[in-house]
Amino acid sequence: MRGTIMDYPLTLPTILEHAGRLHGAQEIVSRQPDRSIHRCTFSNFYRRTRLLAEALLKAGLKPGDRVGTLCWNNATHLEAYFGVPCAGGVLHTLNLRLHADELAYIAQHAGDRFLIVDEDLLPILDGFKDKVDFERIFVVRSGGDIPSGMEDYDDLLATATGDFDYPTIDENDACGMCYTSGTTGKPKGVAYSHRGMVLHTFAVIAPDVFGLSMRDCILPIVPMFHANAWGMPVAAVMAGSKIVFTGPHADADSVLELLDNEGVTLTAGVPTIWLPVLDALKRQPQDWSLRPEMKIIIGGSAAPESMIRDFNDMGHQVIHAWGMTEMTPVGTTGVPKPAFDNMTEDEQFTTLAKQGIPLPFVDIRVMGDDGPAPWDGETMGELQVRGPWIASSYYKPEGTIDSWTDDGWFRTGDVVTVDAEGYVKITDRTKDLIKSGGEWISSVDVENALMGHPEIREAAVIAIPHDRWIERPLACVVTEVGSALTAEAVQAFLGETFAKWWIPDAVEFMEEIPRTSTGKFQKTALRTRFADYKLP
Numbered sequence: 001m002r003g004t005i006m007d008y009p010l011t012l013p014t015i016l017e018h019a020g021r022l023h024g025a026q027e028i029v030s031r032q033p034d035r036s037i038h039r040c041t042f043s044n045f046y047r048r049t050r051l052l053a054e055a056l057l058k059a060g061l062k063p064g065d066r067v068g069t070l071c072w073n074n075a076t077h078l079e080a081y082f083g084v085p086c087a088g089g090v091l092h093t094l095n096l097r098l099h100a101d102e103l104a105y106i107a108q109h110a111g112d113r114f115l116i117v118d119e120d121l122l123p124i125l126d127g128f129k130d131k132v133d134f135e136r137i138f139v140v141r142s143g144g145d146i147p148s149g150m151e152d153y154d155d156l157l158a159t160a161t162g163d164f165d166y167p168t169i170d171e172n173d174a175c176g177m178c179y180t181s182g183t184t185g186k187p188k189g190v191a192y193s194h195r196g197m198v199l200h201t202f203a204v205i206a207p208d209v210f211g212l213s214m215r216d217c218i219l220p221i222v223p224m225f226h227a228n229a230w231g232m233p234v235a236a237v238m239a240g241s242k243i244v245f246t247g248p249h250a251d252a253d254s255v256l257e258l259l260d261n262e263g264v265t266l267t268a269g270v271p272t273i274w275l276p277v278l279d280a281l282k283r284q285p286q287d288w289s290l291r292p293e294m295k296i297i298i299g300g301s302a303a304p305e306s307m308i309r310d311f312n313d314m315g316h317q318v319i320h321a322w323g324m325t326e327m328t329p330v331g332t333t334g335v336p337k338p339a340f341d342n343m344t345e346d347e348q349f350t351t352l353a354k355q356g357i358p359l360p361f362v363d364i365r366v367m368g369d370d371g372p373a374p375w376d377g378e379t380m381g382e383l384q385v386r387g388p389w390i391a392s393s394y395y396k397p398e399g400t401i402d403s404w405t406d407d408g409w410f411r412t413g414d415v416v417t418v419d420a421e422g423y424v425k426i427t428d429r430t431k432d433l434i435k436s437g438g439e440w441i442s443s444v445d446v447e448n449a450l451m452g453h454p455e456i457r458e459a460a461v462i463a464i465p466h467d468r469w470i471e472r473p474l475a476c477v478v479t480e481v482g483s484a485l486t487a488e489a490v491q492a493f494l495g496e497t498f499a500k501w502w503i504p505d506a507v508e509f510m511e512e513i514p515r516t517s518t519g520k521f522q523k524t525a526l527r528t529r530f531a532d533y534k535l536p
């Protein structure tokens, strides 16, 4: 017997219409390049987004055509987030921190037909536009002139009348695209579907995931050009939450000012964003009055337990989240299950520092050498996932791709344990694991312990080839200003926590750890730098 329920498509226009009708008075706040604050309402956003969709269709956008964006987090980028897919197009967010050659490859590979660019990012566009066949380029102005050959974004909107009907969209059609940063091989494109995006949005809004409501004020620091800003912009529009955008200014003081002035209740970013914010809060707590109920989502790379504890001491709950570009992107969130009531405080924090429990519909398994591993919190294996917002292939992949198993699971490349309560702990990326004398050392565990040292700001641990043990760990460490920490002291500190053979053979002190375009520690750069390193 079939269900008697309507087969109603899960597409983004329905979210936009809901937001426009029901949350029109809600506010969207964007910091501009000149640091001034721009304010508009969901009503403005709704009207302009529909104008954009209509104007794109008038400009000849065909179903499935890609529209690139090279934009900061701001209200016009949000218009593109909805306007492009609601016109039947595919929003392709370009990561402005990538090298010009990479941007050229990505935009060309995706076949971007139109581009929307923030005026202050034109110098970046200059670096690669000649290598891409953009048909038209629309500039979101912030006071300057439009370069020849380009057009004013507002002039594009002015071609629309407001009399617009959404095209018919199949829920499995693509609504957006994002490329993984490609630490190995060429960047690979993921095409998100309307259906996947809508289901992901329902999932992240839920109380035990990010928990978004129309009473919330969200500030995603995670860039909108990376993995849909963890789904926060679309989720906030669906929930009717107030939205605050940093624009180009994501330094600690600018972030704190927005958190304070706008009454933010939920914010999100990678650990490297939070380090200077924490510093500022510790140095001058009296300068800022943040909402006590403000929750902080930290993900993208491991949130050190010390960071979770520090924020907790200030009254803020940290939600440690894990995800991937291939997963729209959220897969797990570290929210406290009722089992926390029976844990000691130390156990609670150890668990909160894990990456969390899978979202509903994120099906997980841990593949060890001998098949699926038990959820015992100890057995390591590769995390494999499947679900309705997880990629089943890349867009026009080049070369051999071994990211999917024969029985249809996506291989995350993350090595994990899962405990009896279902909390996933990332112990490493497969390519970052250190194998010493046939035994695995988790570089992540050692890094987390290091970053718990009061005089250590940043730490990354990499494998160095070794004659006898095959590989041994090297710790790369950035100390706090004025610290006189020695390698021996660092090793002795680790000796309090780890078995002797886990302790790095050497410690290199440096000014800063190189970062990827998304703010993660770039271990590949360290491996290149220390390729010929001689361990003592």
Ligand code: ADP
Pocket (backbone or CB within 6 Å): 180, 181, 182, 183, 227, 298, 299, 300, 301, 302, 303, 320, 321, 322, 323, 324, 325, 326, 329, 355, 412, 413, 414, 426, 429, 518, 520
């Ligand atoms: P890339 O880093 O290659 O650009 P993604 O942004 O999609 O790709 O990053 C996904 C990867 O980031 C995951 O496979 C995992 O290794 C890492 N990651 C994401 N969140 C966390 C987290 N909370 N803790 C540890 N690692 C994480």
